[in-house]
Amino acid sequence: MSAPPKSNAKAQVAAANAMTKLAPIAAWTMLVVASLVLLGWCLQIPALTRLMTGTTSMKAISAIAFIASGISLLGCARRPRAGLACFLPNLLVLLVGTASLLEHAAGVDLFIDHLFADPEAIALGNPPGRMSQMTAVAFILMGLQGMLVSQQRMPRLAHLLAGLLLSLGALSLTMAGYGYRVGIIQMLPVAVPTAVLLLLGTLGWLVLQKPIGIMRVAFADSPGTVLLKRAGIPALLMPPVLAIAIRAAEHLLDWTHTEVVAAVGYLSGVGACAMVIGMAWLLHHLDEQQQKARRFHDAAYTDALTGVTNRRGFDEAIEHLLQGHRGTDHGFTMLMLDLDHFKNFNDDFGHLAGDEALQITGQILLESLRPQDIAARFGGEEFAVILPGTEMAGGRRAAQRLLQAFRTHDWPYRKVTVSIGIANSHPDDTAATLIARADEALYAAKSGGRDRACEAAVGPPASGL
Structure with a gap:
């Protein structure tokens, strides 16, 4: 006999409160990093615009978009349904992303990229001050996500946008610093700080959304929650970490293209095996805990003398x-x-x-x-x-x-x-x-x-x- 299931509402509330603390952390990180980058452009200090030596600079217009998103996210974290105070900054993010993508697609200049001189882009033959196509698409999605969350509208669409943003942010971090070609389109490189802030901002908005779908698992008190928390972050970080490690080896060891491809294949296999082994160990550990809990449960509801229910x-x-x-x-x-x-x-x-x-x-x-x-x-x-x-x-x-x-x-x-x-x-x-x-x-x-x-x-x- 099994007893009726107990409510785990307290555990879910505690988990939700813990996760929602990520929103103000993400907001302040966006505000501080983007402000430093913008200060670097104002004072013409390349180290501040890069934040990582040897990487592509975050564009000034991208920093402005992150500041707007950070202000809105911080306001929504403190006071849900903050109205226009949260809606308008997200609208600015959406407009910045849309205008930049239109510049790339139509070959026009809307004069949003001329805030500061950009000798690095000019030397590479790229439009000065212009964010990459991938960053523009990400800002469009993040602006829409923030508008929906701040108004608590269309939660399923907001979750879909979050999923697209997470995958786009992981790809941006993997390809950060590299320019590449897709068909006839020359893709501009994404700065590492930009890719990191895209991921962090998306997660900040995600934890403020109504927990549906996979987020219900994240807020619950179940084995699925433990598996998601233990395996989800490594799965998200493995591709960019792998790309950064191989890129460092490529520069330091002067690897050939063949050696890079071999390293990618080998390290991908090692990473996949490590994740499978880690998840198998975790599932085994969870199963042992469940069996132990079941034995305690049976002992609590079983008559010791007769073996029937007490x-x-x-x-x-x-x-x-x-x-x-x-x-x-x-x-x-x-x-x-x-x-x-x-x-x-x-x-x-x-x-x-x-x-x-x-x-x-x-x-x-x-x-x-x-x-x-x-x-x-x-x-x-x-x-x-x-x-x-x-x-x-x-x-x-x-x-x-x-x-x-x-x-x-x-x-x-x-x-x-x-x-x-x-x-x-x-x-x-x-x-x-x-x-x-x-x-x-x-x-x-x-x-x-x-x-x-x-x-x-x-x-x-x-x-x-």
Whole structure:
């Protein structure tokens, strides 16, 4: 018998509160990094525009977009539904991304890239001050995501945008610093700080969204949550980390193209194997924890002497089934059993013999009932059986089967018989009224000569308990 599931609302609230702390951290990181980059452009300090020596500079217009997104994210983290104060900065991000993408696609100059001189881009033959195509697409998606989250609209679309942004951010980080060609389109390189802030900003907006889909797993208290947290981040970071490591080796060791391809293949295989082994170990660890918890659960709901469910488990099971009866009109039948003349048995043969008789009773009940039926020790020599989805006729057949099992068992010392009361659940029943009717039927069976089963009267539940 398994007890009704406990609510894990407190655990989910705690997990949600912990994850939502990421939003202000992401917002402040965007604001600080983008402000430093913008200061670098104002003072013409290349080290500040790069933040990483030897990498591509973050463009000034990209820094402005990150500042707008950071201000909006910080406002929404402090006060959901902040209105236009959060909506307008995201609209600016969307417009900046759209204008930059239009410049690339149509070959026009909308004069949003001329804030500061950009000798590096001019030397490479690239449009000065212009963000890459991938960054422009990312800002369009991030602006839309922020607008939806700040207004708490269309949560499924907001989650879809977050998924696209995460994949785009991972790709940007993997290809950061590299220019490449897609067909006839020459793709400009993405700066490493830009790629990092895109990922961080997306996660910041994601944790402020209503938890649906995969985020429900992230906020839950389950093995799936542990697996997502332990495996999701390594899976997201493995491609960019691998790309950065190979790029460093390419420059330091002067690798050829063939050696780079071989290293990519080898390290990808090693990384995939490491993740599989890590997840296998994690699943094994979670399975061990579940088995241990199951053993503790079984011990808490099992009668130590007889092996059937204890009174605590019986009380929870009957309340659960009565709620189901009221909600779905799925009835059940309860049997109340009492060993006949058990006090005399104890007096004649001793309490150890009585304990043995109780153990045999538990064995008979477990062997004679269906897997879904619940046998419980109600107290002393009295037992209760719950038959889910069974009407009175089914309860009558189960009672006769139990009577026959007690009569034919090879008992030590002397034969032990049982009296049984049968009661069918009623939509208006409480646990007390149903047990009272079953007790009345059990009393009738004992008064009628024992070693028999009697049925409770059909009708409204008895009162008085």
